[in-house]
Amino acid sequence: MADASPRVVSVGLGARAYDILIGPGLVAGAGARIAAHVPGARTAVVSDRNVAAHHLAALEAGLATAGIGCHAIVLDPGEKTKDFAHLEHVVDAILAARLERGDIVIALGGGVIGDLTGFAAAIVRRGMRFVQMPTSLLAQVDSSVGGKTGINSPRGKNLVGAFHQPSLVLADTGVLDTLPAREFRAGYAEVAKYGLIDRPGFFAWLEENWREIFAGGAARTEAIARSCEAKAEVVARDEFETGDRALLNLGHTFGHALEAATGYDGARLVHGEGVALGMALAHRFSARMNLASPDDAQRVEAHLAAVGLPWKLSQVPGELPGADRLMAYIAQDKKVARGALTFILTRGIGRAFVARDVPAAEVASFLREQAAR
């Protein structure tokens, strides 16, 4: 597909401001854009075997046409790659390619590749230029925007990392056609999240247009662009997550606990599905606490059900641990400030807020009820 005129979303971060380009054909067209962005730069491209098989040749060809040298670093696919050993490997490969500070590290892949590569770019020579080319819907609307990079620790996910903003994001909507349907759907949970946080009009638009978004074309580009705008706005307000940015965790406290409770087994629950379920639970719990109308919780559940995402605990395949064990996973989650439970709750569609000191006993008895649904 031609790289015509992509949508542009600007992330306003002063000296660290950058553009997100969204549209078809951006992988093949990346060479020309990067040559214009940083004349004379050399590049290292980090990808995984699956993504590389589909898209690396097109990227390399475009870079070569633009006269840009490129050193490819191809890793195993999967979450296991986000560890210290692979970080050290990528760092060493970038240094071996003799890239200097002004040269460019490119992440071509989903969230795992983006997080790992961004972290490597953050620490080689105390910070190299970094271009994100997200190839999953989840990465295009979430992980590639906002500068959070990192790896997992045996003690928890994403516990080690850095804030490192990319200098350019190229989100090629065409590559999403090669995604499995389940993965696209999981990424859609994060799209819906932006509507639920503070854009009720966007959520209503999604309820009307989700079929077109799944089919591809203009509605898909529109949904991705509006998601990136939403995230960019929050990030610009709170780059280092000291306040408002926590709203982006809507659905994530319950979601992470469910991911942990299913042993991070993607056959049972992938991240986006956990977030979908977590958002449904956050709305239902908010209704139970008389913060929001039960009609809103019902509306969220109905939309998730329509697109084929899980919205109640009994939809998770296999047995889930009891409420007490789920509470232990919630307490372990990193969004715990000095022992108090912090949740993102809501006053209705598009009216999410940070609730501190949520009583753990209420959450536990809520989870007990929900298990029976």
Add this chain to the structure above:
Amino acid sequence: MADASPRVVSVGLGARAYDILIGPGLVAGAGARIAAHVPGARTAVVSDRNVAAHHLAALEAGLATAGIGCHAIVLDPGEKTKDFAHLEHVVDAILAARLERGDIVIALGGGVIGDLTGFAAAIVRRGMRFVQMPTSLLAQVDSSVGGKTGINSPRGKNLVGAFHQPSLVLADTGVLDTLPAREFRAGYAEVAKYGLIDRPGFFAWLEENWREIFAGGAARTEAIARSCEAKAEVVARDEFETGDRALLNLGHTFGHALEAATGYDGARLVHGEGVALGMALAHRFSARMNLASPDDAQRVEAHLAAVGLPWKLSQVPGELPGADRLMAYIAQDKKVARGALTFILTRGIGRAFVARDVPAAEVASFLREQAAR
């Protein structure tokens, strides 16, 4: 010694501003100061066996008196600790201690401990609070000021790291009494450097007062405070080393090449000695290029000789490689922008500047001459 009223140097970095406290008794008094700095915080202290044997008990006692929990992480001494394996170990130990984002990681040691610990603090939970307690003169006047943290790579020193400012620096001048004379002298090279960069009056004061500084007392505190002020000023102008901060590398291009050429064998040449020799060479080369008067080079050499620091190549024990090999080490140094040689040269005492495109042939023939001195 009592923790009376230490000298305070403020590092003006806006939201990341912090104070450096300088004086005797600060290790024992750290508990009270940290309790006042961050009420309710918990701490992890990283140190090495040598430093811990002298100072860890006093620090722990002070923290305990102030009601601050403390988890000690004691490593092997030496530069070998600045690698990925030890980074992973320290990161894991901090996470195992269940420290949260607002808690404090303390570095109690010299430059190696400070660099490694600061880097770990930078990446655990994408950035923890960090307190530097430098125990060597070199660390007090150089590495603990400015937020450069990191580890070595098999491909070169300090190639992996982050900019992460401490929230407090406690430089206890009393602990310097336990340093070997050679290590104190090596640290003094960095003190002299600040005079040579842009403070001719400070350099003249050092020529007069160096004996008192080596003996300890008020002149030592004064020299450390003025060094920290000098570095803080440069860092405030250029936090991320895109311009002026390069001046701090005066003596370091030659110095690093000599450290590499002696296989980083501390028995032959430690970092500060390399810097001393490098500064002498930078002044002599500047005179040779008719940028500065030979009298200034002579003055630098005389002062280094007076305090017992090396100032000519023949003073390095054992055989040095020839000029061509030294040039290869210089080219490998990370301060190479797009292949051109960049040096810090000078127009006289206190008049250093960044010289780009220095002709490699001139440097090579200069080194050939110098080898015969």
